[in-house]
Amino acid sequence: MKRIAIRRFPIQAVLVWAAALVVVPMPFTAIPWATLGPMYRSMLTPITAGIYAYIWMLECVWLGCRPRWLDRIIGLPGIYVLHGVLGTGALALVVYHQYVLPSFGPAKTTGEIAFWTLVGIVALALVMMAGWLDTLVPPLATVRSWLERVFRHEFTVWLHRIVLVAVVLACLHFNLVFYIKDLTAFIVTMDVTTGLVLAWYAWVKLRDRMFAARGKVVSARRVSNDIVEILVDCPAMHSWEYGDFVFLRLPRERGMHGSHPFSIANLPGEHGDAMRFAVRINGDFTERLYRTARAGMRVDVIGPFGMYERFIARHDAHAPIVVYAGGVGITPIIPTIMALSGTNRPVTVMYTAKRADDLLYADELRKWSASEAHTPHMQVGRWSKTELAEQITDGAIYLIAGPSGMIRDVRRMLLRHGVPGSRMFYEPFTR
Ligand SMILES: Cc1cc2nc3c(=O)[nH]c(=O)nc-3n(C[C@H](O)[C@H](O)[C@H](O)COP(=O)(O)OP(=O)(O)OC[C@H]3O[C@@H](n4cnc5c(N)ncnc54)[C@H](O)[C@@H]3O)c2cc1C
Incomplete structure (x- = not known):
């Protein structure tokens, strides 16, 4: 037992x-x-x-x-x-x-x-x-x-x-x-x-x-009709672990005073002191952010939180990594695989989104795959169960990032194929 x-x-x-x-x-x-x-x-x-x-x-x-x-x-x-x-x-x-x-x-x-x-x-x-x-x-x-x-x-x-x-x-x-x-x-x-x-x-x-780290939006770009990418300059938070997330709140904007979690889609120092976020409309807060995000808005940042880096560090440093990412779930994955890119460690990414516009950071993934050890697979629409199962590799660890329905299905598939739960890490973005 x-x-x-x-x-x-x-x-x-x-x-x-x-x-x-x-x-x-x-x-x-x-x-x-x-x-x-x-x-x-x-x-x-x-x-x-x-x-x-x-x-x-x-x-x-x-x-x-x-x-x-x-x-x-x-x-x-x-x-x-x-x-x-x-x-x-x-x-x-x-x-x-x-x-x-x-x-x-x-x-x-x-x-x-x-x-x-x-x-x-x-x-x-x-x-x-x-x-x-x-x-x-x-x-x-x-x-x-x-x-x-x-x-x-x-x-x-x-x-x-x-x-x-x-x-x-x-x-x-x-x-x-x-x-x-x-x-x-x-x-x-x-x-x-x-x-x-x-x-x-x-x-x-x-x-x-009262004492959250103070940040400021330096740029906002609507990537698709429901995703906005924002850069937040926050000198008080200049270091974080790859894959981390923070809670953001906009204390000066109406209806945006509650704090919400978002993954940091870059490594420290990649954009100066700034953190990059890709936010998809899901409810009130994200919808308002999509509509109103502009340079100069004040943002309070609480955190960082997360355990991608620690989960990976707990396992053998040569263990292959298999990533299953859905939609905006790619955000913590980008800095994670970039941080590992110098290591020649085998990393496979299975990335899917509902629409072509939503395949975020596709260019960065293509550049990253210049190394032989790195294999990104991207497609619009779901992968079949067979395609997902084909990636199962001896001794690998698995990162699953995206909506909870996707996480549940991928976890079940992995468990059915005998992958122990302790070799999987997932962070559901929404219920
Ligand atoms: C660890 C983590 C990282 C995330 N990273 C990203 C990201 O990089 N990009 C992105 O677009 N979305 C991300 N999300 C999801 C994002 O936090 C929600 O979409 C957002 O909070 C929804 O708020 P809303 O007011 O728009 O919708 P609401 O109607 O308030 O919420 C919709 C759903 O979002 C979830 N949610 C809302 N508030 C919270 C909260 N405080 N804590 C946990 N879940 C909450 C709940 O499941 C809720 O049912 C992440 C979520 C988590 C837990």
Whole structure:
């Protein structure tokens, strides 16, 4: 069992998940187990479930700060999945905790409001934010597209911050339960941890808003009828790893104050201090950017994030690299393959786009392929399953970049051909 898990998932990811799910909450449960009076010992299991649920909620708040060091280990999409699983798991544990342990008076009221708030947030997040659920339950996709008229992505992200209210209410709840509030060491540990997590969250949100690196658009070029390429000069951010992405926000433009992730499509120093982005219209923010991007606009840059470079460094330096890229998904790939171009390492790129206009950086790919070790295949329209499978190479590692549907299909194909999940890296651009 353990070998299968490690083969499918990188060992680093397995350790992070084990820490988040089991190890971090464990010390918090130790005090009630050691000190709760004999009258209440039969309730230790549901109490433990409640503590685990609460710590998982705090972990969700902390993960919402997008810790950069964790992003470098499991990637931001990995952080989002962990966040989702901890939130849903917390709800399941709270259902059990509520059902088995009745409480009374203010403890009951605060506990129940916290519970229903959590139900609402998890339902909202599962329907509106967790892409994988639509594929399992297709009618949900219809519900979501209907709800998206009101609950736009940015609004949903904003709304699900109500988890902070659920955390405060749950904290009040255990402070009011008569047999728990006498466990001073437990109450102090939990309250101090809660205070620290909430303060950290507030600080990170303030920092990203007030102290993000300041940049300026130096040029904007409409490449096709839905892709704009912009160069952003940002002297405060002169280094990043290849394949990285940053969050961009335009604080002086109407409706563009929320931050959105975009891959940096060049290596540091290639355009002076500037970062190059190719942005495709997908919703409100990207549409506005496409319509209004012009030289001189102020851009706030948060990051960098990403783990292309680290993923590649974790494997044998001579391992062939096979890239499957779709549409604008080529953006992190261009700097990645350019960075490796001096190495003579075999790199194959399978690049597809819906229209000829959308085959970005085709000239750069052709120039790059001047080396014998580099093979780019580009085409308009999807590759067949056979064409994709033909690229599977002994000992290779695989980079998959593009929309989540494409990533899912390519991953399934690779898994079916026996490629271990730990040799694949993917960063879905959208659900
Ligand atoms: C790591 C990464 C790198 C990306 N790089 C590029 C790129 O180089 N070029 C490009 O055109 N697009 C890129 N994207 C996709 C881009 O971030 C979304 O298209 C954009 O945020 C959509 O915002 P919107 O307001 O236009 O649409 P919305 O209607 O707000 O969102 C449409 C969809 O975009 C995704 N999305 C929106 N906001 C976020 C967010 N803050 N975090 C994660 N996903 C979000 C969601 O799946 C959402 O359902 C990248 C995404 C990720 C996760």
